[in-house]
Amino acid sequence: MTRIAFIGGGNMARSLIGGLIKTGVAAANLRVAEPLAQAREALGREFGISTYADNRQAAADTDVLVLAVKPQVMPAMHAELRDTLQRNRPLLISIAAGVRIDQLERWFGNLLPIVRCMPNTPALIGAGATGLCANLRVTPQQREQAQHILDAVGVTRWIHDESQMDTVTALSGSGPAYFFAIVEALEDAAVAQGMPRDTARILATQTCLGAGRMLVESNEAPSVLRQRVTSPNGTTQAALESFAADQLPRVVARAVAAATRRGAEMAASLDKD
Ligand SMILES: NC(=O)C1=CN([C@@H]2O[C@H](COP(=O)(O)OP(=O)(O)OC[C@H]3O[C@@H](n4cnc5c(N)ncnc54)[C@H](OP(=O)(O)O)[C@@H]3O)[C@@H](O)[C@H]2O)C=CC1
Numbered sequence: 001m002t003r004i005a006f007i008g009g010g011n012m013a014r015s016l017i018g019g020l021i022k023t024g025v026a027a028a029n030l031r032v033a034e035p036l037a038q039a040r041e042a043l044g045r046e047f048g049i050s051t052y053a054d055n056r057q058a059a060a061d062t063d064v065l066v067l068a069v070k071p072q073v074m075p076a077m078h079a080e081l082r083d084t085l086q087r088n089r090p091l092l093i094s095i096a097a098g099v100r101i102d103q104l105e106r107w108f109g110n111l112l113p114i115v116r117c118m119p120n121t122p123a124l125i126g127a128g129a130t131g132l133c134a135n136l137r138v139t140p141q142q143r144e145q146a147q148h149i150l151d152a153v154g155v156t157r158w159i160h161d162e163s164q165m166d167t168v169t170a171l172s173g174s175g176p177a178y179f180f181a182i183v184e185a186l187e188d189a190a191v192a193q194g195m196p197r198d199t200a201r202i203l204a205t206q207t208c209l210g211a212g213r214m215l216v217e218s219n220e221a222p223s224v225l226r227q228r229v230t231s232p233n234g235t236t237q238a239a240l241e242s243f244a245a246d247q248l249p250r251v252v253a254r255a256v257a258a259a260t261r262r263g264a265e266m267a268a269s270l271d272k273d
């Protein structure tokens with residue numbers, strides 16, 4: 001059975017560990033290194049996995065090492081983990097936004113099989129979306145291992161051109177926040193018209209859930225579903241014409257471009273390390 005170690009026991013590691021356990025991976029095959037004692041204790045209690053304060057101990061003798069720390073922590077970790085990784089050569093999976101495969105090779109060793117991936121927070125409830133990209137050292141079996149880990153928390157797609165990983169980050173990595181922002185704005189708009197906030201929130205939230213489920217479950221294009229809501233000359237048409245007048249597609253494209261640029265900037269700021 002594949003042994004999987006996580007470095008960093010925060011939000012995303014917790015989602016992945018929870019998802020793996022739900023799909024039947026034995027807790028005995030999972031471990032996590034996390035600096036905060038309280039967080040270690042919670043991870044051990046919730047999932048029954050071994051926890052470590054020392055990253056090297058967690059990384060020793062593992063088949064897969066998932067780096068689930070903030071991008072800016074990555075360079076500092078290489079001095080600590082490089083030797084262990086050079087000895088064991090596990091499959092290295094990084095979920096850090098922006099961080100490129102060539103940077104990971106430079107920090108941790110260019111003989112390592114490396115998968116760079118970008119999940120998102122709905123992984124917490126098994127509804128994640130992840131893009132993955134591999135270096136040439138990743139074997140077909142290791143691709144399956146990486147995919148299996150991310151399939152445990154949602155849908156996965158392989159990205160063949162790594163330069164598109166920043167687009168994945170801007171689309172689905174950050175994407176949940178865009179929908180949350182729209183629900184906040186809808187709620188505020190209804191409150192501005194006099195609706196109590198709790199009523200506005202539940203109506204906006206359930207509408208988001210309903211629209212999301214229809215998108216996933218109906219197998220129909222978003223434009224077809226949109227047209228079905230839009231009666232000629234009705235209320236939806238009035239709202240959509242207002243969106244068009246305010247150039248909604250342009251607003252969204254600019255936001256996605258800003259997030260994409262930021263991913264590249266975050267990586268560039270690590271190039272000196
Ligand atoms: N949040 C999101 O929506 C997404 C995040 N990501 C990526 O996932 C990664 C983790 O993000 P997220 O889980 O949200 O962040 P969190 O801050 O929740 O998790 C990071 C964890 O790493 C721990 N940590 C810090 N320094 C070290 C160290 N030197 N060694 C071991 N562990 C350490 C932190 O501990 P402490 O809190 O004590 O500092 C924390 O528990 C990031 O790189 C991010 O870009 C990817 C997709 C989506």
Ligand SMILES: O=C(O)[C@@H]1CCC=N1
Binds near residue numbers: 169173174
């Ligand atoms: O905002 C961020 O940088 C991270 C990556 C994708 C989602 N959260």
